[in-house]
Amino acid sequence: MDLSSQRQAVDGQVEVAFKVNGTAERLRVDPRTTLLDALRERLQLTGTKKGCDRGQCGACTVHVDGRRVLSCLTLVAMVEGREVTTIEGLAEDDQLHPVQRAFIECDGFQCGFCTPGQIMSAVAVLREGHATTDAQIREAMSGNICRCGAYPAIVEAVKQARS
């Protein structure tokens, strides 16, 4: 099927104001821009990773108003007025967040590419109280794929951060 006659490239821009890691940002963007691409390509916050761009891998997980969301399935225009937290905003005053420390101490990663998403999920899972048993942790962390296979250590890291 030839779709070209039905499509028109979009030229307009939208303006969006939101907070990222406590800093107010105002962007004029192509309305097709995802939160993920805005973070990475416009704000150079490249800690958030694009693994699939389809909401299938979890690598792009960030917090919007404290809730974990997939930034690849979120248009940046949708976060107008909201507070976004990325992996770069987790440590405070150069002190690693307890979950970040636990991931290092438990070796909860290898290549590190899924790690920002894993950590953002883990922080939210702990906050939500969804980490009371090993089985619950495994289930709650199953939206974040780790192809290196660090899962057992990720479970250990979440438990360590919980205590």
Next chain:
Amino acid sequence: MRSVDREDGPVKVTGAATYAADHHPDGLAYGYLLTSTVARGTILAMDTAQAEKAPGVIAIYTPFHPLELRPYAKEENGELTPPIQNTDVRYYGQAIGLVVAETFEQARDAAALVSTRCDAERPRASFTDGLPSAVGTSVVDVLADGVSSIDEALDAGDVTVTATYTTPAETHVAMEPHATVAFWTGDQVTVHTATQGVRLVVDRLSETLAMDPARFRVINPYVGGGFGNKWDMWPHTPLTVAAARALGRPVKTVLTREQVFTVVGHRPLTAQTVSLSAARDGTLVAVKNDGVSSKSASNGFHEQPANLSLALYGSANLHVSRKAVTLDVPATTIMRAPGESNGSFALESALDELAGELGMDPVDLRRKNDTPVHPATGLPWSSKHLAECYTVGAERFGWSRRSPRPGTVTDGDWLVGLGMATATYGAGRGQASINVRLRDDGRAVVSGTAADLGTGQSTVFAVLAADRLGIPVGRVVPELGDSATPPAANAGGSGSTSTNGPAVQLAADAAKEALVKLATEHEKSPFHGQEVTFSAGEVRSGGDGMPFGELLTSLGVAAVEATATSPRNPVRDHAFRSFGAHFCEVRVNRWTGEPRVTRWSCVVDAGTIVNATTARSQIVGGVVMGIGQALLEDLRIEPETGRFGNATMADYLVPINADIPPIDVEFLNYPDTLLSDLGARGIGELGNVGAAAAVANAVHNATGKRIRDLPITLDKLL
């Protein structure tokens, strides 16, 4: 054994590690690949008029408006033909163009506006259909005196089993999609690209762009997983580098996940017909494996899964053959433990079947055929403690609780089975050069072109240099993945630590010597003209010592450095392999057939373990990938179209957290001193080999069903 936290941990948990796609040079433009939507044929026309008018579009390259690229000189497990040099379509999802625009969104949108007309032919896309006409004459026969054929040897045994084992296409699914960022400064180009070896990229680019290798600087310190898929340089890289040159501005191209499934290669399908013949006491008398692999029409690489049958168990008579079925599919390439992963599924399943026929415990059968020499060459193994792996593993796992009668142990709705298999992978040591620089800030920089795909290689560098220099690990700065540094081993074939490790030690020693020379010869040195030694990070003479950083600072010398080269392994009268043993428990739901892996122990004999923390993660990762191979992974080729039918991360299933139980790993840690003074072999592939068979054997023990076709999905267990 040392257990050291990953040196790159802090940058990886804070998002500060810069992977290829994280680079953003000024003036950056975005590339987006166009890919074919037929599997075989000729492109007749590509209408780019509308796309060219779309906002932000800078250029569109196609076979009708190409960037000139020359064929590669030799295959590196990928294609010889660079993209868009002709109108041939060899597989579905082939790169047939590149759109470059001001933004990613504009490039993606414009790509959708290009319409392509093809003269399509029916592709060869069924491995099964191609099996009868598989091609290949490569055969190895090792026969005892007086035996005229392997079949004669098979007939001589008391018990024989024969079966065919098949494995689907798999794909790597490294979390980081392949990405390239290129920018030119005059006639020099800097390339950030995801690779298992920056030198590989320099070689490839200099071939295809017909330029002196010295004009390329390839930098890639952090790699988001490789598993073989980032060994070759794939089409987006030369297109991006050439487009950046043509346009005079930086270009970034990141493959979409769907493109990763087709543009960068996959593990071929295999079929192996294995016959084992044994005496009543379990002694193997003949091993025969006829192995076939799929092969892309685009390139030469295919697996030789039968080869493992030559190397694992003693038998007076051995036979393997290797054939291939050519398909019109994306490039077939190396994936973790190429050949041996699939080879072990067949061989280790067959051993289990033979144990059943003999009424022997599977561990006892393997012990019986454990051999101190390479079965095919007769060379003694350099260091082999496989028997101890079996003993330690059986004890840790509780193997004695296994019921010899399949299908007899239940726990509520679950049938419970235990299985085991041998792990093994080839070992070797190549040549590597490493530079060690002792700086006036008291730090030691260790550099070489090596890659850390998540393996822990950079931490291994830090541990080895720290130990050699007598300083804390935290004062070593590893610098990997830069083509401007000395040529070290690329990451592949489980050879990084065995090859680069000795070079790090030699370079640290050479740097110490350089420092001692400076300390004794520099006129302002407090050690001038004295006899000095270097230990614990200090230059010492008599009772006085001074840390090297302090000495350098006092002399106004920023650093002393030395580069050393460790040669390839010269030993020819021994054979080298890593070994191990997997033990696992599988539960199969009696109503749904759902298989779940619930326990795992793995004991590893891989020589010296430099860092148990990262080594354990390597073994665990191999096992997890093996569980995926056993139960989930199946890249489906649609026979009518040659299209991968499940080319997304939602449809090509890999293990998720909920699929994986705790995994117990034990290292024997016997140095292999014939391989090197360091004594380290390799662990990258080892954990993967045998893992799928251990699961299949446990499934059989649980259910009595022998599944010889991976993956073991619940439909096969109902």
